[in-house]
Amino acid sequence: MTQYKIKLFEPVIEQEDIEAVIEVLKSGWLAHGPVVETFEQEFARYIGVEHAATVSNGTVALALALKALGVGPGDRVLVPDYTFIASATAAIMIGATPVFVDVDSKTFNISVDDVLQKVEEPGVKAIVAVHLFGHPAEIKALKEIATDKRLLLVEDAAQAHGAEAWGKKVGSFGDAAIFSFYATKNMTMGEGGIVVSNEKSVIEKVKMLRNHGQSARYLHVELGWNFRITSMQAALGRVQLRKLDRLNDLRRQNASYLSSLLSRLEGVEIPYEAPWAKHVYHVYAVKLGTRNIRDCVQKCMTSNGIEVAVHYPIPLHAQPVFRNMGYAECCPTSSALAEKELSLPVHPKLGREELKLVAETFAKCLERCREEVKQQIQ
Ligand SMILES: Cc1ncc(COP(=O)(O)O)c(C=O)c1O
Known part of the structure; x- marks a missing residue:
């Protein structure tokens, strides 16, 4: 492995991060617990939205956000052609089909002009606006198009924790938004993701899907998975959010x-x-x-x-x-x-x-x- 003098990415893990994780380990409550819910509330407040649900990573966050909004088989989803692959594969995971849209040469973000061309294609139900590299997409124009054409708008803010457009945090514009807490991101849990939304029903659905489709203990009302995070991850997330x-x-x-x-x-x-x-x-x-x-x-x-x-x-x-x-x-x-x-x-x-x-x-x-x-x- 190459030894670099200067690395491209480095997580910032300080004594307070270590202590927060140790405290959870000592408590004996390692799986999903109250600290996860506290983190979700704090993250939602930071972004300026009502609700949030953590999941295992940003990829499933996007898949579950789309699914919870009602996107599924037969639907087409506009996705920028220039992004990390998960922005597109998340749509495929829930049976939808990505349609690739060109990007802006200055910001690398989805081109509003090309969105306008492609929204007219039959079956388009949602736009995934990726805030690539930490620079916001042209979210105002995208929201106008989505409203006008009755499409869903989902923000992929996996790379953009704390970024702002017109003085408002990204993640607060769409019908839902997702973030990743992968090790290289601006804040991290090692792995992890979150869905945020002002729609309570969307976040409740994500919470059900991440937990085996349970509506009550051992009552499984639809197909779900185990996409929960641990309390150690949430404890780390809380400290990382404070210094973001x-x-x-x-x-x-x-x-x-x-x-x-x-x-x-x-x-x-x-x-x-x-x-x-x-x-x-x-x-x-x-x-x-x-x-x-x-x-x-x-x-x-x-x-x-x-x-x-x-x-x-x-x-x-x-x-x-x-x-x-x-x-x-x-x-x-x-x-x-x-x-x-x-x-x-x-x-x-x-x-x-x-x-x-x-x-x-x-x-x-x-x-x-x-x-x-x-x-x-x-
Ligand atoms: C733009 C974008 N979307 C989605 C993801 C997926 O996040 P994760 O790696 O947590 O699954 C990433 C991860 O790098 C990303 O950069």
Whole structure:
């Protein structure tokens, strides 16, 4: 395994996180318990919604949110073509069919223009608005379309805890929203997810589905699963939530500093933040000129001990799993972004010196790669 000087993601686990988990372990109440419900109430309050239900991860959170809203077999769900695969596979898990929508070249988020084209297709019942990398999707316009066309709007905020659009937290706009608490996320439980909504019935349904479809003890009224979290996860979640704003501020400061160092480099597009948006930089995504240069810079950074990654090298419509299901070519902007994106470290544990090293190494790598690629072409 490569030993990095600077990692791309690092969870922030402090003494208070450790103590909270130990306290639960000592209490003897390890499975679902009161601390889970306390966390759900606190998270709902933080987002500014009425209700919340934790589940095992963000993927099942999205699947159960769609199912609880009434999406199922025969329904089509608009999903951005440029996102983590779970945004689309969640729809398939509950028998629906994703329809891939192109994205905006500045923010990487679902294109409102392409949504307007595709909402007219027969059978479309819902829009999944992914707030990719921590930058909010154009949620106001999407909500207007959803209201106008009588569609459901579900926010996939797996990467956007604490992000805001027009001064309101993402997760508070749709009919329901989901978050992930995977280890790399802005707040974590190791694994975990949550569905939030202002509709009590939606959250009650999710709670039933996550618990074997039980409406009362050993009374199973529909097919359900075990998608519950443990009390250790919830205890960790409570502490992580308390420091989310502080850690997001650090991410924003780090991103702003890195951008100030990179903005003078030719051929590099630094991350965009819309005037109405608060970006929480789960991923700090730059765009480079071509796939050759991007791949070369990625290799060069890695060999210099700085972990970087491509999110995402293959757009969803071109993934073998979807090609095998008969999905055709679509979404030119998404395909172009997959050639250019490179994610650089800005997590809250990084200081100025480390960010300076990231920027200096990046500048050197870029220069070397430009030369290399030029020579390959000649
Ligand atoms: C945009 C997006 N949606 C959904 C998920 C699924 O979350 P999880 O990994 O917790 O299942 C992720 C996870 O990375 C994600 O990035």
